Amino acid sequence: xxxxxxxxxxxxxxVPEDFRLVESPMPEPGEGEVLVRHRFLSLxxxxxxxxxxxxxxxxxxxxxxxxxCQAVGQVAASRDSRFREGDWVxxxxxxxxxxxxxxxxxxxxxxAEAPPSTALGVLGMPGLTAWVGLEDxxxxxxxxxxxxxxxxxAVGQVAxxxxxxxxxxxxxxxGGAAKGAFVRDTLxxxxxxxxxxxxxxxxxxxxxxxxxxxxxxxxxxVQAAVFxxxxxxxxxxxxxMIAQYNTAAGAAATGAMPGPxxxxxxxxxxxxxxxxxxxxxxxxxxxxxxxxxxxxxxGRLHWKEDVAxxxxxxxxxxxxxxxxxxxxKQVVAVE
Ligand code: NDP
Numbered sequence: 001x002x003x004x005x006x007x008x009x010x011x012x013x014x015v016p017e018d019f020r021l022v023e024s025p026m027p028e029p030g031e032g033e034v035l036v037r038h039r040f041l042s043l044x045x046x047x048x049x050x051x052x053x054x055x056x057x058x059x060x061x062x063x064x065x066x067x068x069c070q071a072v073g074q075v076a077a078s079r080d081s082r083f084r085e086g087d088w089v090x091x092x093x094x095x096x097x098x099x100x101x102x103x104x105x106x107x108x109x110x111x112a113e114a115p116p117s118t119a120l121g122v123l124g125m126p127g128l129t130a131w132v133g134l135e136d137x138x139x140x141x142x143x144x145x146x147x148x149x150x151x152x153x154a155v156g157q158v159a160x161x162x163x164x165x166x167x168x169x170x171x172x173x174x175g176g177a178a179k180g181a182f183v184r185d186t187l188x189x190x191x192x193x194x195x196x197x198x199x200x201x202x203x204x205x206x207x208x209x210x211x212x213x214x215x216x217x218x219x220x221x222v223q224a225a226v227f228x229x230x231x232x233x234x235x236x237x238x239x240x241m242i243a244q245y246n247t248a249a250g251a252a253a254t255g256a257m258p259g260p261x262x263x264x265x266x267x268x269x270x271x272x273x274x275x276x277x278x279x280x281x282x283x284x285x286x287x288x289x290x291x292x293x294x295x296x297x298x299g300r301l302h303w304k305e306d307v308a309x310x311x312x313x314x315x316x317x318x319x320x321x322x323x324x325x326x327x328x329k330q331v332v333a334v335e
Contacts, residue, residue, distance in 0.1 A: 001026050002311050004095035006061045010051050013246045013322065018051070019067070019315040027100040029079045034103050038073040038093055041311075041332040042120035043318045044154070048245045057276055067095035067314075070125060072109060072116045073334075083108075090119045095314050097334055114296060121329035122303035123292055126154035129277040131288045133215065133237045134162050136280075137273045142167030144212035145231075147203075149222050151189065152179040152304070154329035155239060159215045160189050161301055168213070171206045173199075173222055175324045182327075186302050199225035210234075219243045227260035230270055238274035245322060304328030310335045 007020040029035045050061045050068060061068055071093040075083045080103025083089070088109040093099045109119050121127060138159075140146045146163040150156045151172025160183060163170045171191045172183035180192035191206040193199065195218075203211075203225055210231040216223060219241025230236070265272065281288075295301035306326040308317035314332045321330045 002097045003066050004311065004314055005064055006051060006067055007064070009053060009063065010048075010246075014048070014051065014315070014319050016315050016319070021312055024096075026098060029077055029100045032080050032102055032104075033100050034075055034080050034083050034089070034106060035077040035098060035100050036073040036089060036091065036093060036106070037076040037098055038071045038096065038334045039088075040072050040117040040120060040307075041093075041095060041314060041334060042070045042124070043308075043314065043321055043326075043330040043332060044069065044125070045240060045242050045245060045322065047318065048322060068092060069095055070120055071334075072119050073098075078103070080104075088116045090124070095311065095332075097311060113293065117305060117307075117331055118303065120331055121154050121305060122158055122301065123289065123296075125277060125281075126329060127158045127292060128281045128285060128288050129155050129239060130158035130162055130215075131291070132277055132281045132284065133239055133275055134159060134166070137271070137275060138163075138213045138215060138235055138237045140166050140168035140213045143169070145169045145171065145207050145209055146213040146215065147171045147173065147207065147211050147226055148189075148215040148217070149173045149195070149226075150217035150242065151183045151187075151192070152327060153217065156215070156217055157183070157187055157303060157328070158301075159237075159239075161187055161295075163213070163215075164188055165295065165300065171203075171211075173218070179327060182304065186304070188302075195222050203229055213237065215239060217242060224260050228264070230264075230268060232268045234268060234270050236270065236272040238272060242322065306330050308332045 001024045005020045010018045053060050072090050075087045088111050089106040091106050140163045146168040148156045148160045152174045160170045170189045172189045173193045173195050183189045184192045193202040211229045212231050214226050214236045216238050217240050220243035306328045311334050
């Protein structure tokens, strides 16, 4: 069973030497358990936090442990009567080729409904994140301006499209012309901004009536440029700040990251709220899924995946995602 282990804790940006590919014995399912052959692994920014031995809302990966992730796979052998060989399932399987799990820990997936890898993206945790954050915090109304950072990514592409479906004018911030063209032309956003260019000038041009809702995926300079343009009663959905994940520990201790002056929060009656999708998200998964499947069937929802080939490609794909080299939801096709 091929596995990718956390060989050492990254200092700053992860490098390939922080990971080790090993071959381990194939696990065998006991009574009530299922052997799953992984097909697609999900690479997500939160996994960077799990590599640090730091306090967070979840425990770190142990040194020498298998890197964690959600994945979809097919049942290879079952000792749980609810599952048969070939069934598609979702679970927290990790960066490896196979795993054994209790049947009750598996979520069945219907491949007739949508391609199985979408259970890791548009119909999975990132899509649910976008839905929950908009429902609870962003609450864009018809005619309001919603700005989404990391707009072509897993969460951003759904947040922006749901914003459009709720009647907002949506502006995406993404790195480079190709990502900008995708959010505008394929996802149907009203405008796209390249964060490598002059953010102030582009925001002024794209948001003439100011910004009512900011979907924060990035932090840093992007946040500093958006913040002063928030309108009265504006909302900031604090989903993530990927620009500082490789420096988070140091930045938190020293305040080294640039940030806006929070003075206008009072005068403008702004609402700035963080959330973690797992707080209430999975309990509301049914409502999310019903809405999303409706949009999918009607052809109103698009998605893009970036598929790295082979388990061995996972570390490099993860490193690339933190540097913006992914174009769409990053998954790994396990061969
Ligand atoms: P993405 O698919 O959006 O991939 C990450 C993207 O971030 C890159 O493609 C890049 O896009 C952008 N990026 C990286 N570094 C920078 C930088 N320095 N400046 C600007 N943009 C940068 O990832 P996800 O959709 O999976 O995650 C997006 C955010 O949502 C993350 O912050 C993540 O932690 C957060 N999240 C939060 C959850 C919660 O429960 N609160 C749950 C899931 C995700 P580009 O090329 O456009 O710059």
